[in-house]
Structure formats: structure tokens, C-alpha cells
Amino acid sequence: MNVILGISAFYHDSAATILVDGKILAAAQEERFTRIKHDYSYPFNAIEFVLDYSNLKLSDIDQIIFFEKPFLKFERLLETYVAFAPRGFKSFCKAMPIWLRDKLFQKKMLFNELKRHDEKFTDDNKIFFSDHHLSHAASAFFPSPFEEAIVLTADGVGEWATTTVAIGSGNNLDIKKEIHFPHSLGLLYSTFTYYAGFKVNSGEYKLMGLAPYGTPKYENLIKNELIDIKEDGTFRLNQSYFNYATGLTMTNQKFHNLFGQKPRNSKKDEIKQFHMDIAASIQKVTEDIMIKLARSLKNEFKISNLCLAGGVALNCVANGKILKENIFDNIWVQPAAGDAGGSLGAALALWHIEQKKPRKVCLDDDMNGSFLGPEYTQEKIEEELNKLGAIFSTMKEGELIQKTAEELSKEKIIGWFQGRMEFGPRALGNRSILGDPRSSTMQKNLNLKIKYRESFRPFAPSILKNDLTEWFDLNVESPYMLMVANLNSKKITKMSNDEEKLFGIDKLNIKRSEIPAVTHVDYSSRIQTVKKKTNNRYFKLINEFKSITGCPVIVNTSFNVRGEPIVNSPMDAFNCFMGTELDILVIGNCFLDKKVQNKNLIKNYLKEFELD
Incomplete structure (x- = not known):
């Protein structure tokens, strides 16, 4: 061994x-x-x-x-x-x-x-x-389902490399090309994360979520002044606008003059249309570069499979655009x-x-x-809950699934803690907060009352694999929530003329589909496909929800609040449950209703973690 x-x-x-x-x-x-x-x-x-x-x-x-x-x-x-x-x-x-x-x-x-x-x-x-x-x-x-693939990695910076291309075949992996520091797509995106007032290496998700509220009006300015993009997708950054190579900030005064504003102060400044347009612009530039890179690599190496990793590979919108271009037969992203x-x-x-x-x-x-992290036996879960003073009932699996699905259908918000913890930034149905996607108030309530985060941030749908194409414009599995695709046109609710004229954050509360809680303002969703083989209990829950409602989709967001890592232990889960407006906690076979819990155990969770 x-x-x-x-x-x-x-x-x-x-x-x-x-x-x-x-x-x-x-x-x-x-x-x-x-x-x-x-x-x-x-x-x-x-x-x-x-x-x-x-x-x-x-x-x-x-x-x-x-x-x-x-x-x-x-x-x-x-x-x-x-x-x-x-x-x-x-x-x-x-x-x-x-x-x-x-x-x-x-x-x-x-x-x-x-x-x-x-x-x-x-x-x-x-x-x-x-x-x-x-x-x-x-x-x-190496973990991908491909015998042979082009492997594209992109992030801030490693030792020298910021972007690499490798060819994988069998048990061999040969790096063929590199782009070196300070020319970095990851650092470019992080620069705009910083400029929009979000935390570098943490707030990039926010920038991506903000982008659909804006228009990419600064795209040409970025391409003309900040980055020289070649036809094959390789690039060079104009370092006169950046401070990250030697400074303690990402941008400099020349950068601020170019766009006409200083970086947003997250503690004092509201997010304005300018920041939404900035987000839309850098997102569009990032997508263009990734698509150009993918197309040129396919033409050069004639291999039909693509693997992605590095921080830029977590840009699921860009991943979805590469997929939609049909450049490769198959794409696999490391979760x-x-x-x-x-x-x-x-x-x-x-x-x-x-x-x-x-x-x-x-x-x-x-x-x-x-699902590679810790798991807890039913005995250990009950032991921990008893120590914490929790009031719970223990159910057999069938009863538990039915009860949870019924509560979901009544628009209850549920903390769901099962099996082994996920490895990577996404909750995939074992450390998740779940909701009813048909609710027109679910997104707002989840953001403001549960996650304590910005109202504009979207939520992901978990959908049964066999129902995917009926609901979304996607025909491949997305088990790790790393692909974005649009809703199927027959599920979309057309906006009125007055609604079409709205700008920015005013678009947020418009009902735009049969599942508004997981439909972003551009009719897209970050999709997770679920199948029995990979996560049997989660599959059963969605299937039961479908039996009750006819809808094979549920809202899935990570089990945490803003600034907190995803919960790991039963104690973490119970603390989050008692510190937020979660209605129900299902942990192993234990079912907890907020209404019957000891009110003295309620926590002030809002100040528990540093905001991200």
C-alpha cells in the first residue's frame, strides 16, 4: 500500500x-x-x-x-x-x-x-x-472522465505562471505553454473585484453575480487600455494601470482616472449602476479571453475534451459560455x-x-x-444535539424525506446536513440550505434573513438529471454547480413593457420564470444536476418534492452566513440554525423545528463572522 x-x-x-x-x-x-x-x-x-x-x-x-x-x-x-x-x-x-x-x-x-x-x-x-x-x-x-484532454489552468499567480496549457493522456501530463506574471487573467478580475468594493480572493463571486445587472459599456476601454488580447486568447496587461505587482493595493490613480471614480468603499458607498456596468464589462472580457483560448487550443491540438482548474475555472458563467460555443465535445471542471x-x-x-x-x-x-470530508454517525449527531440542548425528533428515512419535502413545498427554509462534507467552495446537497424555487420572495428572504448578504446575489437550482432539458438550455451533467445556462424558453415569464425599462437592481424583484428564486436577471441559473448514484438521499428529497409540487427543482445554497465557512459539524449547523431565520434543521435522521427550540439558545449571528 x-x-x-x-x-x-x-x-x-x-x-x-x-x-x-x-x-x-x-x-x-x-x-x-x-x-x-x-x-x-x-x-x-x-x-x-x-x-x-x-x-x-x-x-x-x-x-x-x-x-x-x-x-x-x-x-x-x-x-x-x-x-x-x-x-x-x-x-x-x-x-x-x-x-x-x-x-x-x-x-x-x-x-x-x-x-x-x-x-x-x-x-x-x-x-x-x-x-x-x-x-x-x-x-x-487525473480525476476527470477522459483518457485524453487539453488542460487549461488560470488563476492569480503560482510561482511564475498565471495561465498554463497542458496535454493529459493516460497517466501523463505535459505542460506545453505558460503565460507569466504580471500578466494574469485572475489578477485582472481580482483588480475589478477590489475596485467594485469587494474582498480579493473572496468577492469574485459577487462581481460575477452583479454583472447581469449591468451593461458592458467599459468593455472596449478595458481592451484598449488595460489588456492586449491576441487572436489566440493570449494577453498582456498594461502595468501602468495596476499596483498589484509591487504595491499594497490592486489599482493606482491612473486606473481611477481612466474610469472616473475611486474604488468603492464597502463600508460607506452603495453599489451603483456604475459598479454593475464595471462588473458586466470585466465579465465580458473574461469570457471573450476564455473562449478565444479554448478555440485556439482546440484548433492547435485537435483534442475534443477540455479540463479546467485554477481560480478562474470557478467563473461558472464563463464555463457555460465555452460550453455553449460547442468548441469541445466534453468539458470537466475540478470542483x-x-x-x-x-x-x-x-x-x-x-x-x-x-x-x-x-x-x-x-x-x-x-x-x-x-463528498470527501467528515461525516457523523447518527449516534454522534444525537449526542451532540443533546449536549447543545436541541429539541428534535428522530425519523426513519422515508418519513424524514416526506416531511422535509412537505415543509419545502410550504416555503419553509431548511438547513440540510447529511453524509460527508463537500470538498471545494460549493455545497452540493450535504451541507446545504434548501428552499422552494417557485416562491417569488425566496431569493430576497434567503439573502437578507438567512445569509445576511447582498440582495442581488443569485441562488442555484438543484435539479434531477432526467428533468434537466425540460427546464434548462443544457444537455450535459453539471454535478458540481460549475456551469451556467439559461432557462428553457417555455419556463420563462415575459416581462411587461414597463418592467423591460427597469435598470440595475430594480430588476431584482421581477418574476421572470416558473422558478423565480433561481432565475437570475438575465434568465440564467448556476445549475447542479443530481442523480441517485452520487447522492441518493438528496435525490430522494428532490424526487419527493417533485411528487408533491410537480417541480423537480429546489433552491440549494451553502449552509453558512456571509463571512462564515460552510458548516462542518452538527454544532456548526445548530449554531447557524439558531442564529438565523432558518425554519427547519434536518441533520442525519434528526428533524428540528425552530418554533419548539429553547429561545435562550437563539444567537446573535450577524456579528459572529467578519463580513467578506
Whole structure:
């Protein structure tokens, strides 16, 4: 038996993964344990979990691999500061002590941290380092259902690379092309995230959700001034407008002058039509680049499958546009496409590329639905709920499914906690908040009363795979909620002439389909397809809801509030339940009604987590 531990850490979304004989056994993000969103610290708790789940001690591990190479990253920082000198001296002074103290000698630091798990771990020769974008590419290709594929990765920056193209075949993965820092599509998008007043490496989802409320009126300005896009999709950024290479902010005064405004202050400034138009513009530019890249790669390499990873691959709108263009026969996106997935990719790269182990392709994929995290027995759930003072009834599965579906059909909002936690940023039906998509007030209520977040943000539909084409303009599976498509035209509600004239956020409360809670203002949805094989209990719930209502769709959003990581434990779930206006909590076979809970257990949850 060969066991590999993969680790990603020290930038954002630290995580750990364990492979046993090349099989993905367990993976989790550190944030779920520490309750610190996007936690970048050494993933002590995540490593403890994957070891415990595998019934292994650290001294049993054959190889440990970190997802990037610190020396190459340090080289990039030094060369960047030299190239831009004397600009960036303040940033240089801030970064260097941390690098010289901690990051540069990361093998020693990792060894010392690893010994905390097991005092018998004494062999630092077991520690290896992967390349950042190779880790991303490996996470995209090796678990995919393809024998051969083009692999496109794009994010902020790894060591030097910001975008890479690789060819995967069998157990081989060969990087063919790279775009290097400071030219980065991920950093360009993050610049506009910052400019619109959202947090970098966290608020990119918000920018994407805001885009349909605007028009891309600044598209040409971006293309003419900020970025030179070639016909094949490669690009260069005009660094005179940016501050991220050497500064402590993303933009500079020249950038602000170009668009006529300073960055929005999220604490003081409202979101205006300008910010919606800015969001629409950078989203359109991003989509154009990704489509150009995809088309040129298909023409060059003549391979019909595409795999995607890196933070930009979480832009599900762009993914949906690539799909709609019919450039490739098949597209597969790694569900943990960001840095957390680097822990998985590094381990897979070591197994297949370095150790030359054969690969067996799975027709669905090798991610187990991305349900790779902790799970709790019914006994443990009841024990924890009793300790917390919860009032609950325990039901058999059939009764539980029927009762939950009935409550959903009455527009109750339900916390749903089942099985193993998801790996990656999406809740896929095991750590989810569920609602009735037919309700015209559900989106508003979920955003303001449950999630405590901006009213414009859309929600995703979970739909039974067999009903997909009747409701959406999509004919391929989207199990990881990483594809956006439009509603089927026969499900759309036409807007009146007066409604058509509305602008921006005024469009929000217009009913535009039979399932308004999951229909964005541009008639699109971020779709999750559900099938029995992958998530049987969730499938049964949606099927029962369909039996009651005739609708095979339910609202699915992550079980957390704004600024909080997705819930991990029964205690996390109960705290969120008692701190929000959730009506029902279903956890394992336990059914909890808010109305009968002890009022003294109600929490002030709004200030519990730092806003993102």
C-alpha cells in the first residue's frame, strides 16, 4: 500500500488530501475546522481529519507533497521588485521578513509542523514539492472522465505562471505553454473585484453575480487600455494601470482616472449602476479571453475534451459560455478548482507522473461527487444535539424525506446536513440550505434573513438529471454547480413593457420564470444536476418534492452566513440554525423545528463572522 498526503497552504484556502494507492480517500479545507473563511494557515486540523479518516498515523505516510515550490515563488518576488524598482519598496519591506523567517525555508517549517501530528515522524526526505500550476492541472485531468484532454489552468499567480496549457493522456501530463506574471487573467478580475468594493480572493463571486445587472459599456476601454488580447486568447496587461505587482493595493490613480471614480468603499458607498456596468464589462472580457483560448487550443491540438482548474475555472458563467460555443465535445471542471484543490493535484501528480503509476479512467469521474470530508454517525449527531440542548425528533428515512419535502413545498427554509462534507467552495446537497424555487420572495428572504448578504446575489437550482432539458438550455451533467445556462424558453415569464425599462437592481424583484428564486436577471441559473448514484438521499428529497409540487427543482445554497465557512459539524449547523431565520434543521435522521427550540439558545449571528 502506498499513501500520499497532499498539502496546500500559506496563501488562501489551505487544505489536505490523502491518496491510498492512487485513490482519493479524503480531502478537506482548513477553514471548515477553524471557522476562519479562506484560512491560509498550516492545515493542522484538515491533516488530522484525513489521517483519522484513513486510520493512519503520519509515520505511516509514504510521501508528503506540498502544492508549490517556495524558492521559485521567492525568485519571482525578488525579480519583480528589481524590475519595478524603486516602486514597491514599502511592499518589499513588508514581504521580505515573512519570507526570510517562514516561507523560504518551508521544508524545515513543514517538517516541524508535521511532527506535531506524530512524534514518530522523523524522515524529512518524505517531503516533496510540486509546481503550483502542475498541481492545478493534475487536479483537473487525473480525476476527470477522459483518457485524453487539453488542460487549461488560470488563476492569480503560482510561482511564475498565471495561465498554463497542458496535454493529459493516460497517466501523463505535459505542460506545453505558460503565460507569466504580471500578466494574469485572475489578477485582472481580482483588480475589478477590489475596485467594485469587494474582498480579493473572496468577492469574485459577487462581481460575477452583479454583472447581469449591468451593461458592458467599459468593455472596449478595458481592451484598449488595460489588456492586449491576441487572436489566440493570449494577453498582456498594461502595468501602468495596476499596483498589484509591487504595491499594497490592486489599482493606482491612473486606473481611477481612466474610469472616473475611486474604488468603492464597502463600508460607506452603495453599489451603483456604475459598479454593475464595471462588473458586466470585466465579465465580458473574461469570457471573450476564455473562449478565444479554448478555440485556439482546440484548433492547435485537435483534442475534443477540455479540463479546467485554477481560480478562474470557478467563473461558472464563463464555463457555460465555452460550453455553449460547442468548441469541445466534453468539458470537466475540478470542483475544488482553487488552491484547496492544489493539495489533491500535487498528490495525484506525484502518484501518476513521478511514480509512473497507471491510471484507470472512471466514466463519471474520480471525485466521489466531491463528498470527501467528515461525516457523523447518527449516534454522534444525537449526542451532540443533546449536549447543545436541541429539541428534535428522530425519523426513519422515508418519513424524514416526506416531511422535509412537505415543509419545502410550504416555503419553509431548511438547513440540510447529511453524509460527508463537500470538498471545494460549493455545497452540493450535504451541507446545504434548501428552499422552494417557485416562491417569488425566496431569493430576497434567503439573502437578507438567512445569509445576511447582498440582495442581488443569485441562488442555484438543484435539479434531477432526467428533468434537466425540460427546464434548462443544457444537455450535459453539471454535478458540481460549475456551469451556467439559461432557462428553457417555455419556463420563462415575459416581462411587461414597463418592467423591460427597469435598470440595475430594480430588476431584482421581477418574476421572470416558473422558478423565480433561481432565475437570475438575465434568465440564467448556476445549475447542479443530481442523480441517485452520487447522492441518493438528496435525490430522494428532490424526487419527493417533485411528487408533491410537480417541480423537480429546489433552491440549494451553502449552509453558512456571509463571512462564515460552510458548516462542518452538527454544532456548526445548530449554531447557524439558531442564529438565523432558518425554519427547519434536518441533520442525519434528526428533524428540528425552530418554533419548539429553547429561545435562550437563539444567537446573535450577524456579528459572529467578519463580513467578506
